[in-house]
Amino acid sequence: RLSRSFSLQSGPRSRLRARSAAVAMVFPRSVFDAQCALLDSPVKRMRSRQHGDSRLTAASMTRSDVIILGGGLIGLALAGALDASGLRSVVVDPVDPDSWKDAKFDGRTSAVSSSSRRMLDTIGVGDHFPEPRCPIPTIRVADGLAPGGLAFEPPAGDDEPLGWMHENRHLRAALKARAEAGTNIDLLWKSRAAQIERGEHGVMVRLDDGSELAAPLLAVAEGRNSPSREAAGIRLARWQYDHAAIVSILRHE
Secondary structure (H helix, E strand, O other): OOOOOOOOOOOHHHHHOHHHHHHHHHOOHHHHHHHHHHOOOOOOEOOOHHHOOHHHHOOOOEEOOEEEEOOOHHHHHHHHHHHHOOOOEEEEEOOOHHHHHOOOOOOOEEEEEHHHHHHHHHOOOHHHOOOOOEEEOOEEEOOOOOOOOEEEOOOOOOOOOOEEEEEHHHHHHHHHHHHHHOOOEEEEEOOOEEEEEEEOOEEEEEEOOOOEEEEOEEEEOOOOOOHHHHHHOOOOOOOOOOOOOOOOOOOOO
16 A cells, blocks of 8 residues: 655655665565465466466567556556666456546545655656645644543654545545557556466466456556455455544635
8 A cells, every 4th residue: 555654864865775665565574475375375386488388478478567457456566666767567456447436436545655655657647637735844643532642743844744635535536547648558447357378487377358468577456355366375364443434524714
């Protein structure tokens, strides 16, 4: 997910790190561990080219540098970062993106830290937001109705906000517009991965319409109910906080 922590970094050094931040955000260590776990998982492994697997050279197969399963916030951010670096990706997602326009699809908001916002600007997402961002000048933390609390503010002389608030639907719209403008991104909406085959030299994904994709790397960004994770036998720990909350969006002047 987009970082919800707040960075006070600013200046040229942090901007030079913006592109590398994209990799850190969309490739946490757990993702690499998950990919390694797939090698010995129930997902069918693809035979090596050296063993005469002709499917890797089939004319009908679409090739790219990375196949991304999931076209949500993380999947599209990764596609934009790869495109900004000159790498081709194919994004596969079963959702109809027109449904994103309705706030009922995802009425949540996300706090985008200043460093994550610079990363989005670096890969070309910042110019596509349909609504202006809401700056976060101060973060106040209170323990219920108890007196006192904490207040987080930027250092003296730093006029950069701690972050910005965005409605998730606006984040999705900006990321989708950036992906559509990319020259190295293929978007396959309303499509599902029917079969995944991994081999020593890459991965092949067969979609539900029979078409095939091939790439050296598969990135799974399908969310918490990932069917690819379930098929790979990667276990997930779950727990309940037993909390209830009321979330509201207020319009004010």
